[in-house]
Amino acid sequence: MDYEHELIETARALVAPGKGILAADESVGTIGKRFAKIGVPSTAETHRTYRDMLFTTPDIEEFISGVILYDETIRQESLGGTPFAQLLAEKGIIPGIKVDIGTSELALHPGEKITQGLDGLRERLEEYRSMGARFAKWRAVITIGPGIPTSACVSANAHALSRYAALAQEAGLVPVVEPEVLMDGDHDLDHCETVTTGVLRSVFRELTRQGVMLEGMLLKPSMTISGKSCAHQASVQDVAEATVRTLLRTVPAVVPGIVFLSGGQSSEVATAHLNAMNKMGPHPWELSYSYGRALQEPALTIWHGEQENTSAAQAAFYHRGKCNSAARTGSYTPEMERS
Numbered sequence: 001m002d003y004e005h006e007l008i009e010t011a012r013a014l015v016a017p018g019k020g021i022l023a024a025d026e027s028v029g030t031i032g033k034r035f036a037k038i039g040v041p042s043t044a045e046t047h048r049t050y051r052d053m054l055f056t057t058p059d060i061e062e063f064i065s066g067v068i069l070y071d072e073t074i075r076q077e078s079l080g081g082t083p084f085a086q087l088l089a090e091k092g093i094i095p096g097i098k099v100d101i102g103t104s105e106l107a108l109h110p111g112e113k114i115t116q117g118l119d120g121l122r123e124r125l126e127e128y129r130s131m132g133a134r135f136a137k138w139r140a141v142i143t144i145g146p147g148i149p150t151s152a153c154v155s156a157n158a159h160a161l162s163r164y165a166a167l168a169q170e171a172g173l174v175p176v177v178e179p180e181v182l183m184d185g186d187h188d189l190d191h192c193e194t195v196t197t198g199v200l201r202s203v204f205r206e207l208t209r210q211g212v213m214l215e216g217m218l219l220k221p222s223m224t225i226s227g228k229s230c231a232h233q234a235s236v237q238d239v240a241e242a243t244v245r246t247l248l249r250t251v252p253a254v255v256p257g258i259v260f261l262s263g264g265q266s267s268e269v270a271t272a273h274l275n276a277m278n279k280m281g282p283h284p285w286e287l288s289y290s291y292g293r294a295l296q297e298p299a300l301t302i303w304h305g306e307q308e309n310t311s312a313a314q315a316a317f318y319h320r321g322k323c324n325s326a327a328r329t330g331s332y333t334p335e336m337e338r339s
């Protein structure tokens, strides 16, 4: 494989000690929803101003190894006139790119989704690499409900993830393979563990079949957690133990890192979960973060679309980076939130 050495180096750099990934790859629709909540108009310019605030946060590279960009963003310049990918690279942050184009209904399977974007992907990956991207993300969505997920949904998504991962490695981009089991529903922790275990088994079976080099990829899973509307919410320690058990049973030890999504957990809970898992270590792989909402939410709320709030918003983002960085070594404490 042409990029074998580089892929391994990049994958390791993304999970370097004390660092994790910022997912800032919200589609136009998703960022529109987040902005609507705080009454900020959603335009290419407001997206640009907001992402500029995040990416120019002083010293954020202490805690952030890579940033996942959206297609719109990788084509934009910072407010200072530097292309965003270049601005990040100059800070020592690896630019990444979301390459799926979202989900649609899985045919003949009501309530289930399949991720789209394989057609033309080889050409798009080549362009993204020329624009500076060195890793890529593809998100598959698995929903838990009565009679679902079906094996049709799990295997179709595992196949698409693996086709994408193979194309990404061919193009010299580290695939971040994201099978997200949604938190929506009233299922309990055990049920989530059963489903997530089956999904990850299927994903790694297919990745192997497609020839993906496991040393040159990262897994971005959801945690094994109680459904949002389950009457009994599992404790932080129970979630940490169930998640680590799920991963030990399914993820080969040669995978360099596992970078969790936050999936709707509050910022502080997402940090506490990661911390509890790392306290249980050492593990075969690095356990780190690739959070979207859990890294951004406090900063987004403070920013509120106003230039004068930039420094305060950046301070909030820096703080979340610092807390999650501490969670990489199990040294996060709730007291850090008040300092």
Ligand code: 13P
Pocket: 023, 139, 178, 260, 261, 262, 263, 264, 290, 291, 292, 293, 294
């Ligand atoms: P959340 O951490 O907000 O779930 O976002 C991560 C992500 O990249 C989802 O695709």
